[in-house]
Amino acid sequence: MTQPMRTGARLELKDVTKTYTGHGEDKHVLDHINCIVEPGEFLSIVGPSGVGKTTLLRLLTGLTPVTSGEILLDGKKVTSPPEDLAIVLQEYTRSLMPWLTVEKNIELPLKLKKIAKDERRERVQSAIIEVGLEGNGSRYPWQLSGGMQQRVAIARALASRPRILVMDEPFASVDAQTRLDLEDLVLKVRDDFGITTLLVTHDMDEAVYLADRVLVLTGKPAHVAAEIAVPLGYPRDQVETRAHPDFGHLRGEIYQLIRGKR
Amino acid sequence: MLALLRRFLISSWLVVVLLLFWWKVSSNSESYFWPPLSQIASQFKTNWLFANVLEDVVPSLKNLAVGYFVGAPLALIVGAHLGLSEIAQKIFSPLVNFFRSIPGVALVPIFIMLFGIGDQSRRVSIAVAVFFPTLIATIEAVRTSDAVLLDVSRSFRFSSFQSLWRVRVPSGAPMISSGLQVSLQVGFIVMIVSEMLGAFRGLGAFTVEAQQSFMIIDMWTGIIMLGILGYIFNVIFELIEKRALRWYRGQKGLTS
Numbered sequence: 001m002t003q004p005m006r007t008g009a010r011l012e013l014k015d016v017t018k019t020y021t022g023h024g025e026d027k028h029v030l031d032h033i034n035c036i037v038e039p040g041e042f043l044s045i046v047g048p049s050g051v052g053k054t055t056l057l058r059l060l061t062g063l064t065p066v067t068s069g070e071i072l073l074d075g076k077k078v079t080s081p082p083e084d085l086a087i088v089l090q091e092y093t094r095s096l097m098p099w100l101t102v103e104k105n106i107e108l109p110l111k112l113k114k115i116a117k118d119e120r121r122e123r124v125q126s127a128i129i130e131v132g133l134e135g136n137g138s139r140y141p142w143q144l145s146g147g148m149q150q151r152v153a154i155a156r157a158l159a160s161r162p163r164i165l166v167m168d169e170p171f172a173s174v175d176a177q178t179r180l181d182l183e184d185l186v187l188k189v190r191d192d193f194g195i196t197t198l199l200v201t202h203d204m205d206e207a208v209y210l211a212d213r214v215l216v217l218t219g220k221p222a223h224v225a226a227e228i229a230v231p232l233g234y235p236r237d238q239v240e241t242r243a244h245p246d247f248g249h250l251r252g253e254i255y256q257l258i259r260g261k262r
Numbered sequence: 263m264l265a266l267l268r269r270f271l272i273s274s275w276l277v278v279v280l281l282l283f284w285w286k287v288s289s290n291s292e293s294y295f296w297p298p299l300s301q302i303a304s305q306f307k308t309n310w311l312f313a314n315v316l317e318d319v320v321p322s323l324k325n326l327a328v329g330y331f332v333g334a335p336l337a338l339i340v341g342a343h344l345g346l347s348e349i350a351q352k353i354f355s356p357l358v359n360f361f362r363s364i365p366g367v368a369l370v371p372i373f374i375m376l377f378g379i380g381d382q383s384r385r386v387s388i389a390v391a392v393f394f395p396t397l398i399a400t401i402e403a404v405r406t407s408d409a410v411l412l413d414v415s416r417s418f419r420f421s422s423f424q425s426l427w428r429v430r431v432p433s434g435a436p437m438i439s440s441g442l443q444v445s446l447q448v449g450f451i452v453m454i455v456s457e458m459l460g461a462f463r464g465l466g467a468f469t470v471e472a473q474q475s476f477m478i479i480d481m482w483t484g485i486i487m488l489g490i491l492g493y494i495f496n497v498i499f500e501l502i503e504k505r506a507l508r509w510y511r512g513q514k515g516l517t518s
Contacts (some may be wrong), residue, residue, distance in 0.1 A: 142509070
């Protein structure tokens with residue numbers, strides 16, 4: 001990659017609380033969430049299904065407003081989707097534009113930001129190479145497998161040169177083999193660009209395998225049950241890392257937290 | 263090439279059989295109202311290949327084109343914006359539902375009063391009639407855009423104008439397209455009927471005049487000409503649609 005290395009953004013959650021009102025009863029989903037994600041760090045957010053992981057993601061991407069507390073990205077309060085942030089969602093079939101080719105999908109956000117044509121072309125090409133989709137630029141998303149579609153979504157996110165990448169269960173709908181490939185792709189992307197990366201997942205193995213740190217959410221309303229550092233070092237390897245005794249311990253610890261406090 | 267021929271044969275054999283049947287059954291007909299098809303055919307040749315085309319067909323089509331290309335794009339623009347705003351929808355929906363319930367052809371007399379019996383009143387009638395099917399389809403298409411796609415648009419900070427024209431409208435294109443097709447059909451009907459009411463020329467005027475002066479064979483040729491034109495329009499529309507919405511058919515796994 002010819003792009004210059006970028007530094008990641010710093011994310012800070014201060015007493016973030018979310019209550020959905022209306023439709024009868026108020027629903028208190030998140031309760032005083034505090035967390036700091038350092039520039040370039042990889043943080044996984046895990047918790048039982050329905051705990052409010054996706055809600056937290058919507059808050060910190062600025063898609064949904066917080067009820068109280070603050071979310072700061074590089075010290076700036078997040079009130080709408082910030083410039084330096086890009087997202088990858090679980091539903092790749094719904095998050096790509098089916099009427100645009102792979103290239104045009106990746107290009108669209110750049111085009112609407114009025115980035116010059118030459119630079120757009122260059123960014124699109126390098127993003128395609130980064131995610132390993134060479135030769136597929138003029139195909140349509142629906143002509144690709146699920147894993148490849150998710151690569152397109154990642155390429156689109158990267159082309160806008162974010163300093164923080166936020167992913168919501170990005171590999172939940174692809175087959176197991178593809179999943180491992182995509183996990184390693186995400187690690188490579190983080191390495192190549194040094195971007196801060198947040199991953200919401202219900203898969204404890206995945207959370208540990210990828211992250212520097214795992215944030216465990218439990219309870220109703222959800223609160224931070226634990227922040228667990230993952231001292232496994234990088235690069236990680238699908239076979240060796242997962243076979244490491246510490247991996248098993250960490251996984252066990254998280255499992256207990258999620259099961260125990262349900 | 264062979265496949266194309268096959269497709270042509272499959273879709274046209276029934277028409278050929280029915281025409282032959284009509285030809286045979288009517289060949290000795292002495293009924294004034296059901297003349298032999300052979301007579302209609304030869305009169306068709308005199309009337310429409312291509313003697314009166316410039317005089318009677320071209321003006322009709324011009325009116326349709328003007329009405330359609332004013333009414334439909336306007337409906338697209340208005341519908342797209344109405345689709346965005348729930349309040350605007352609530353305010354305008356009684357109005358829209360009232361006017362859409364009036365058959366387009368029923369508006370023709372009003373516009374004749376307002377704009378005279380010239381082409382202008384016909385063009386306005388067509389534009390107004392064409393407006394509603396596209397409007398309603400566009401409102402619905404924009405209103406029901408996929409929430410995930412809209413989240414993505416927001417996360418990339420598309421302005422609401424950008425997300426309307428770059429995301430909502432294209433993703434609703436299949437629905438909008440059916441609206442445009444209904445609009446075309448309605449426009450065609452109003453084109454003919456508006457000429458039947460007090461026009462001096464045009465296909466509708468020709469046909470109704472032939473009927474009123476008991477030139478039954480001429481009347482038949484007018485009707486057949488209308489059928490052919492309507493058919494051609496639909497074919498052209500579907501060809502364009504097929505090309506423009508290739509992604510939609512591909513996504514749904516449709517092969518043709």
